[in-house]
Amino acid sequence: MLVDSHCHLDRLKIAPDEATLNAVLTDAQSLGISHFLCVNVRLQEFEAMQQRMMPFPNVLLSAGVHPLDVENGVSAADLRRFAQTDKVVAIGETGLDYFYSPDNKALQQQCFESQVEVAVELNKPLIIHTRDARQDTLDILNNGHAEKCGGVLHCFTESWEMAKAAMDIGFYISISGIVTFRNADALRDVVKKIPKERLLVETDSPFLAPVPHRGKENQPAFVKDVARFVAELRGESFDELAAYTTDNFFNCFKEAKPYR
Template structure:
């Protein structure tokens, strides 16, 4: 059994309605993916996302504002109400992105601080996006006492020093289809070093489809390709990697309830 620990099912162009979303979920289940974490990026999109996913018990949710969407604003009280929803297992996607939006750096930092504080308040882990902001990301997590709740650096593309610093704070490292790309040699070296009890796999769908699906819209079924590649990379059995990443998911996202028989 596998879990797609980070996807944006509400943004799939190939699943604009409930019927096609069901087909996407069924296609993933056919490849042994049993659970999905649908990640919120815009405060204004949470309610629509929740309504679209309401029929699927195997889909968990997060609530937060992505660093590239901070210009749309952050109402902490409303995000807190979302974060306390029984389907919500994490706060985020939050973090810092100086690569694509250095001009909003200060606003990003403010929103990041607020969401770290919120995660600690509601006692739910953080989902972190970080790009070209290694030192600041770790420093804000330390100052905000994020180690109290932990979290995950999703779609990890940074170096081992950052991975180690995050792991030391109780965070997990999640690997996406990027690890299969030809130019991802440095990332592959990092992923080889991540301890078994700190690794997750994801698609980040509809983005970043792994080899051999490059050029297609990514979907949760493709997390199987990521997991098989990572298992080979780490000289492990696929079944073992599937088992321990699943256990890692439920250890981190403690409010995510297993369904009967799974």
């Protein structure tokens, strides 16, 4: 059994309706991928996303505002309301991105801080996006007492020092298909060091398709390619990695229940 711990199923071009999305998920399930966490990036899109995912009992949800989508700010009231609805197991994707959007750092920080506050209040784990903002990300997590709710640094591409600092406050580190890219040597060095009890795998589909699917739209089935690559990199069997990353998923997202 394997879990795609971070995907954007509502953004898949190959799955514009229920029938095609069912086919995508069925294909993934045939490869042993049992659960999927569909991650929200704009609160104004949450209800439509939730409605689309309701027919699929093994698709779990988050609610949050991505750092590249903060132009309208964050309604803490809406976030709190959505976060307490059916199937929502996490807050996010939130965080900081100074690589693509360096000009609105203050707004990003404000929106991130408010989402950390709601996550701690509701005891829902955070899904963190961070790029070129290592210290500010850690400072906001620490100052907001995010250790109380925990969470994951998703699609991780930062340093070992940042990974360790996040793990020290109870966060998990999730690895995407970027680890398979030719220029990802530094990331591969980090992945080798992550303790088994803190590692997750994901697709971030429809983005970042792993080798050997580069150039295609990413999809949940491809998390198996990520897991195989990571297992080989770490000198572990695929079955071992699949088992412990699945356990880690349910330990991180405590409100997620295995669907049989």
